[in-house]
Amino acid sequence: MTGQLNWFKGGILLGLVFLFAVVLVKPIGVSTQFVILDGVIWNIFSQELIEESADSKTGYSSKNAYLNKSGGKYAKNVAHPLNYSFVFVVSMILGAFLSAKTKGPNPTELDRVAPEVWRTKFGEQGLKRYIATFTGGVLVLFGARLAGGCTSGHMMSGMMQTSISGYLFALGAFLAAVPIAVIMFGRK
Amino acid sequence: MDIILAIILGSLFGFALHRVGATNPQIIINMLRLADLHLIKVILFAIAISSALLFTGLAIGLINPAHLSVKTSYWGVLVGGVILGIGWALAGYCPGTGVAAIGDGRKDAIFFAVGGLCGAYIYMLVYSKFKGSVLLEKILGGKVTLAATPNESFGAIITGIPGVVVALIVALALGVIAWKLPSKSS
Numbered sequence: 001m002t003g004q005l006n007w008f009k010g011g012i013l014l015g016l017v018f019l020f021a022v023v024l025v026k027p028i029g030v031s032t033q034f035v036i037l038d039g040v041i042w043n044i045f046s047q048e049l050i051e052e053s054a055d056s057k058t059g060y061s062s063k064n065a066y067l068n069k070s071g072g073k074y075a076k077n078v079a080h081p082l083n084y085s086f087v088f089v090v091s092m093i094l095g096a097f098l099s100a101k102t103k104g105p106n107p108t109e110l111d112r113v114a115p116e117v118w119r120t121k122f123g124e125q126g127l128k129r130y131i132a133t134f135t136g137g138v139l140v141l142f143g144a145r146l147a148g149g150c151t152s153g154h155m156m157s158g159m160m161q162t163s164i165s166g167y168l169f170a171l172g173a174f175l176a177a178v179p180i181a182v183i184m185f186g187r188k
Numbered sequence: 189m190d191i192i193l194a195i196i197l198g199s200l201f202g203f204a205l206h207r208v209g210a211t212n213p214q215i216i217i218n219m220l221r222l223a224d225l226h227l228i229k230v231i232l233f234a235i236a237i238s239s240a241l242l243f244t245g246l247a248i249g250l251i252n253p254a255h256l257s258v259k260t261s262y263w264g265v266l267v268g269g270v271i272l273g274i275g276w277a278l279a280g281y282c283p284g285t286g287v288a289a290i291g292d293g294r295k296d297a298i299f300f301a302v303g304g305l306c307g308a309y310i311y312m313l314v315y316s317k318f319k320g321s322v323l324l325e326k327i328l329g330g331k332v333t334l335a336a337t338p339n340e341s342f343g344a345i346i347t348g349i350p351g352v353v354v355a356l357i358v359a360l361a362l363g364v365i366a367w368k369l370p371s372k373s374s
Contacts, residue, residue, distance in 0.1 A: 004207065004208070004209045005207050005208055005209075005230075007226055007229035007230045007233060007366065007371070008233065010204075010207065010208035010209075010230040010233075010234075011208075011229065011230045011231075011232075011233025011234045011236075011237060011366065012233070012234075012237055013204045013207060013208065013234075014204045014205070014208055014230060014231075014234035015233065015234035015235070015236070015237030015238040015241075016237070016238070017197070017200050017201050017204045018234065018235075018238040019237070019238040019241050019242055020197060020200070021197050021201070022238075022242060022251070022255050022256065023245065023251050023252075023255065024193055024197065024255075025190075025193055025194075025197065025255065026255055026257050027255075027256070027257050028197075028201060028284075030283040030284040030287065031283040031308070034283065034304050034305055034307075034308035035308045035311075035312060037305060038305055038308050038309045038312060039312075041305075042309075064312055064313075065315055065316040065319065066311065066312040066315035066316075067312065069315075082191065083190070083194075084190045084191065084193065084194045085194070086194075087191050087194035087195060087198065088194040088195075088197060088198035088201070089198060089284075089287060090198065091194060091195045091196075091197075091198025091199045091201075091202065092198050092199070092201055092202030092205070092284065092287050092288045092291070093202060093287060093288065093290050093291035094195075094198070094199050094202060094291060095198060095199035095200060095201060095202025095203035095204075095205075095206070095288065095291065096202040096203065096205060096206040096211055096288040096289065096290075096291030096292050097202075097291035097292070098199065098202075098203055098291075099202070099203040099206035099207050099291075100206060100291065100292050100293070104203075104206050104207055105206070105207075105209060105212065106292075107212065107292060107293065107294060111212075111214070111294070112292075112293050112294045112295050112296075113295055113296060114296060115212065115213045115214035115217065115280060116214055117214050117217050117218065118213070118214075118217070118280075126295070126296075129296050130295070130296060130299040131299075132278055132279060133278075133279040133280075133281065133296040133297070133299045133300040133303065134299040134300065134302060134303035134306075135275070135278060135279075135303060136275040136276070136278040136279025136280075136281065136300060136303065137275065137279060137281070137286065137299065137300040137301060137302065137303025137304035137305075137306070137307060138275065138303045138304070138306050138307035138310070139271055139272065139274050139275025139278065139307060140272050140275035140276055140279065140281070140282060140283060140286075140300075140303075140304060140307065141283060141303070141304035141305070141306075141307035141308040141311070142268075142271060142307035142308070142310055142311050143267075143268040143269065143270070143271030143272030143273070143274075143275065143307075144268060144272050144282075144283055144307075144308075145268070145307070145308055145311035145312075145315075146264045146267060146268030146271065146311060146318070146323070147264060147265045147266075147267075147268025147269050147272065148259055148260065148262075148264070148265060148268070149259050149265075150272065150282055150283040150284065151272075151276075151282040151283070151284060151285075152282075152283065152284040153259065154259060154265065154269070155231075155235075156231070156234065156235060156238075157257075158258075158259060159235045159239070159362075160235055160238045160239045160242055161239070161242070161256055161257075161258055161333055161337065162239065162333045162334035162335040162351075162354070162355055162358055163258045163259060163261075163331075163332070163333050163334075164261045164327070164328055164332050164333065164334065164345065165258070165259040165260060165261040165262075165265050166259075167334075168261055168265045168266050168269065168327070169265050169266070169268070169269040170269070171266065171269065172265070172266040172267065172268070172269020172270040172272075172273060173269040173270070173272055173273040173276060174220075174273065175269075175270060175273065176269070176270040176271070176272075176273030176274050176276075176277070177220045177273035177274070177276045177277040178220055178221070178222065178277075180220075180273070180274055180277035180278065181217055181220035181221040181277040182220075182221045182222070184221075184277060184278070185217055185221050186221065187221060187222065187223060188223060
């Protein structure tokens with residue numbers, strides 16, 4: 001179990017994690033928690049973003065239409081961020097850290113700024129890479145929220161349940177990502 | 189109890205993503221430019237294993253069908269997938285792997301996560317404009333699966349054949365693709 005796992009062992013490990021999650025609690029999802037953290041930060045600066053409301057299904061409402069949707073589901077989680085889904089995502093950082101410390105694959109100092117495939121093409125300069133990953137982050141989370149989920153929630157958890165939305169999402173994501181990656185980084 | 193489960197399962201997920209190389213943007217980019225298909229083999233095999241066990245567990249009553257959560261199908265899923273795909277190729281991170289990569293000490297992942305917070309915030313601000321548009325219009329009735337599940341809230345495309353049979357056939361197909369795909373392209 002040291003270093004990077006081959007596809008067979010890795011597939012079993014990752015598959016079992018997705019299975020355990022749905023057996024014990026619910027399917028894994030990540031991208032919603034970016035909205036919750038945004039809400040938590042926004043809530044610090046605004047007194048009236050989240051309100052307790054007897055009329056809403058969850059008991060919370062928001063002046064923001066997105067936080068207010070589905071009976072104030074997100075509004076409630078912003079008011080109480082110490083819930084399952086949010087703690088789950090924060091714990092992922094811990095899990096990757098533990099893997100790195102227990103003989104998992106380890107990046108070099110240069111890798112921690114930009115992967116080799118990037119450095120070969122665009123150089124070692126950090127700023128360029130950081131602007132790219134920041135921009136990538138904007139697109140990825142905007143897209144994930146429009147889609148209602150990301151690679152974890154739609155593609156993995158979705159296709160595990162044979163959800164049509166999972167296939168639809170995977171189609172869109174690869175349809176865009178493969179040509180862009182080939183254009184940016186070349187085939188070889 | 190919920191919080192303890194969240195810490196255990198979240199850590200396990202971060203651990204698994206790291207161990208299969210998914211937190212490494214090099215491996216994501218190499219998958220997307222079709223130079224090294226290692227990770228797509230992992231993903232397809234993981235889906236095959238989890239799906240086969242999930243539907244078997246549901247069929248024999250070992251797994252509570254109320255735990256299922258099928259997302260709605262609408263045009264925005266496809267369009268959002270495309271937008272996500274562009275950023276995915278650019279950064280080499282998706283939301284889950286980007287978060288986990290912070291635990292790997294990757295600085296570019298921190299910028300990705302901050303960008304992600306901005307992207308999600310922009311969506312929060314424009315969501316009311318999308319409401320009622322064709323983008324959020326349901327496809328095939330919305331929450332629908334290929335294989336029938338015992339959860340009545342979700343529709344199924346293939347009826348008449350038990351869901352577990354359909355799911356096992358799909359899982360077998362994904363498993364065979366995972367097995368047959370070459371790791372490195374020649």
